[in-house]
Amino acid sequence: MRIFLAAVLIVVSSVVLEMARHDVEITQFDLGQTPVTRYARPDSDGPAVVVAHGFAGSQQMMQGYALPLARAGYRVFVFEFLGHGQNVLPMSGDLTSVAGTTRLLVDQTTAVIGAVAPAGQPVALLGHSMATDILVRAAAGCRDVGPIVLISAFSQAVDATSPQTLLLISGEWEPRLRAFGLQALQMVAQNAEEGETVTAGPVTRRSIAAPWSEHVSVLQSRTGRAEALGWLDKAYGRDSDVTILPTGWAILGLLLGIVMMFRGVARCLPARHAPTGRLGVRQIAALTLLPVCIAPLVAVPLNFGMLPVLVADYLVVHLMVFGMVQLVLCRMLGLQSGGFSAIAFGVVLLWCALFGFALDRYAANFWPTTARFWIIMAMALGAVPYMVADMMLAQRTSWLGRLALRGSFLLSLGIAVALDFERLFFLMMIAPVLVLFYLVFGTIGGSAAGRSGALSTGLALGLVLAWAIGVSFPLFQP
Numbered sequence: 001m002r003i004f005l006a007a008v009l010i011v012v013s014s015v016v017l018e019m020a021r022h023d024v025e026i027t028q029f030d031l032g033q034t035p036v037t038r039y040a041r042p043d044s045d046g047p048a049v050v051v052a053h054g055f056a057g058s059q060q061m062m063q064g065y066a067l068p069l070a071r072a073g074y075r076v077f078v079f080e081f082l083g084h085g086q087n088v089l090p091m092s093g094d095l096t097s098v099a100g101t102t103r104l105l106v107d108q109t110t111a112v113i114g115a116v117a118p119a120g121q122p123v124a125l126l127g128h129s130m131a132t133d134i135l136v137r138a139a140a141g142c143r144d145v146g147p148i149v150l151i152s153a154f155s156q157a158v159d160a161t162s163p164q165t166l167l168l169i170s171g172e173w174e175p176r177l178r179a180f181g182l183q184a185l186q187m188v189a190q191n192a193e194e195g196e197t198v199t200a201g202p203v204t205r206r207s208i209a210a211p212w213s214e215h216v217s218v219l220q221s222r223t224g225r226a227e228a229l230g231w232l233d234k235a236y237g238r239d240s241d242v243t244i245l246p247t248g249w250a251i252l253g254l255l256l257g258i259v260m261m262f263r264g265v266a267r268c269l270p271a272r273h274a275p276t277g278r279l280g281v282r283q284i285a286a287l288t289l290l291p292v293c294i295a296p297l298v299a300v301p302l303n304f305g306m307l308p309v310l311v312a313d314y315l316v317v318h319l320m321v322f323g324m325v326q327l328v329l330c331r332m333l334g335l336q337s338g339g340f341s342a343i344a345f346g347v348v349l350l351w352c353a354l355f356g357f358a359l360d361r362y363a364a365n366f367w368p369t370t371a372r373f374w375i376i377m378a379m380a381l382g383a384v385p386y387m388v389a390d391m392m393l394a395q396r397t398s399w400l401g402r403l404a405l406r407g408s409f410l411l412s413l414g415i416a417v418a419l420d421f422e423r424l425f426f427l428m429m430i431a432p433v434l435v436l437f438y439l440v441f442g443t444i445g446g447s448a449a450g451r452s453g454a455l456s457t458g459l460a461l462g463l464v465l466a467w468a469i470g471v472s473f474p475l476f477q478p
Contacts, residue, residue, distance in 0.1 A: 003264040009257030016250035017362050020063075024070045031115050034108060035059070035086045036079045039070035046073035047124060047146070047236050048116050052109060053078070054129025054152070056429060056472055058085035058365035064220045064247055065126055065151075065228055072229055072240035074124075077116045081105055081131075083474035085365040090308055090475035102134065109138040113145065122146030124232050128219060129153075139163055147235035149228045152215055154180050160187040166205045167231040169224045171213035181207035206231065216432070220248025251363050258355050259443055265351065266447035269344045279396045283333060287393060288408035291325040296416040303423070307375055310426045310476045315469065318416060319382030322409060326389035337392050338453020348448050348460035352441060356467075368471045376463075376470035383469070384462030391445055391454035391461065406438050426473075433472050437465060 027038045037059045040046075049069055051062045059066075059078040066076045082104060083091035094100030117123040125148045127135040132153035139145040140162060147165040152174055158166075168181035182194050185207045189198035197206040210221035218224055222244045233240050279287070299317040307313050330337075360366035368376060386409075394402050410431055417424045441464055449457040 002260060006257045006260035006264075009253045010261070013250040013253035013257065016245055017247060017254065020067045020071075020245045020247050020250075022071075024067060031079070031112055033087070033089050034079050034112060036077055036112065036116075037066075039063075039066045039076040039078070041070060041073060044070070044073050044075055046075055046238075047121055047232070048118055049074050049076045049124040049126055049232065050109075050113055050116060051076055051078040052081070052125075052127040052131035052135060053084065054127075054131055056084070056474060057128065057130075060085075060360060060362070060364050061219055062126075062128065063362065065149075065225055067247075068225055068229055068242050068244055069126075069232070072233070072242045073238070074232065075116075077112065079109075079112045081134075081474075082108060083476055086369055088369050088371050088475075090477040092477045095476075098137075102137070105134045106137045106141070109134050110141060113138060113142055117144045124148070124235070126228060127151065129215065133157065136163060147232055149231055151224065151228075152177050152218055153184075158184050158187070160200075161203060164203045165235055167227065168205070168207040169218065169221075169227060170207070170209050171215060171218035171221070172209045172211050173214040174218070177215075178207075178209055181209075217248060220251070222246060222248075247362070254358055254362070255355065255440065258351070258358060259440055262351050262444050263447050265347065266451050269347060269448060269451045270341050271451060272338055272341065272453045277396065278398070279333075279393070279401060284397065284401050284404060287326055287329055288404055290329065291322045292408045292412045292415065294325050295322040295412045296419055300416050300419045300424070307378055308475050308477050309375055309470070309473045311424055311430075312375060312379065312469070312473065314416070314424060315427070315430065316379055316382040318413065319379075319386040322412060323382065323384075323386030323389045326393065327385060330389060330392050335392055335396065337388060337455040337458070339455065340459075341452045341456045344448050344452035344456040345460050348445065348457055349463065351444060352460070352464045355440065355444075366468075366471055368467070371475070372470050376466045379466035379470050380463055383465040384459060387445075387462035387465055388455060388458030390442075391449045391458035394442070394446055395449055395454055402442075406434075406442070410434065430469070430473075433468060437468055441465070441468075 023041055024039055025042055029036055051066055053061050059080050062078050066078050070076045080087040082089050091101055093104055113123055122144050124146050125135045128151040132150040133155035136155045136157040148163045149167045151169045153168050168184055170178040170181050185192040185198055185205050188200045188203050188205050192198045194207050208227055210218050210224040213221045225244050229240055295318050298321045302317055304313045356366040393405055413427050417427050441461055445457045445461045
């Protein structure tokens, strides 16, 4: 029954996701060295829309908005910022200064706008998170910019007169960004409320909250996407009749189906001696508290600065120290990792690649550029011992124990940030990646480890964790 339900989820979700792409031509090209993906119906001559992703994002993350706009007749151009996705040029400059990294990204955006804007017709802009500030600043320096849609927005460049035609979309669970949206609205009409459209001379603004959404799921909100399409239609005098499909639920269904299906696949793996006995409370306490204390104290003073990815050098050392401390404790407790099974190792990697293919096609970049492969290999030096220890311990604890063990690693990263906030601030952004990794690949690994032992699975998942971090964080060259 589990396999049947997984198959149904995979098939139904895939159909919905492919329907969202129906009749849309997706082509990729480069503007200079900036990767751009064009979404448009065949022979479409509608207005151009430039779409930009947020920090640590990619063009795939913006498909939720790009595809319905393209099906409505717009020509949508999604580009990838420096250091993100398939863009091989790293970010650089001062991340905290408008005159630093921000200026470079504004210049990049301006170049894209100038290259795709049709003669005599203003181009629309749509962006998420980090991109909202970049788009506002880029629009201020361009003559050919029309309506703007900002998702999860914050920008000190927004004032009472610019941008003029502006829609702000925030997730219901983003209180601070909703407050900014309301503030931008009240710059035009002092008593305006969220959900209203206000006008003062040439300035027209609207701010809405997408229900049941936070900073990432807002990109798949049907309410948000319908509002964006309606806003552009009104600005351009168009009348679109496009069904906004539930692609967010379809993405979750597809990925959940792939994870569920692995339970059946794991039963075909070579059977080895399963671990017996559960870890006691004192043992779990030692396995959590000791690495939590040791890893930040050892890793924070070190600053190699060799990897061109934000906080990657630190993360390698932190993962390695945390994992090695747990492996030593496992040895002292007499825990065994089991023998190596090449079949289990290969099957886990293959299934993770299948998951990655689905993720890359519909949700987020998962395939690295050539320049990132050596970064992934370096990350594996820390990720492999950490994941081998994680798989050894996960087989001997309840779900509460696993929660404590994995939560302790996140806690140790928090301590590291507190010890060196300026240098390690971006470690806080790794938490969502790790939570997703535990939910998805940790579940896949648990099924395989219960059958073929922790060593093979831990080695495979260590490589996958290194891969996930290596493709997620932006390239950065100070």
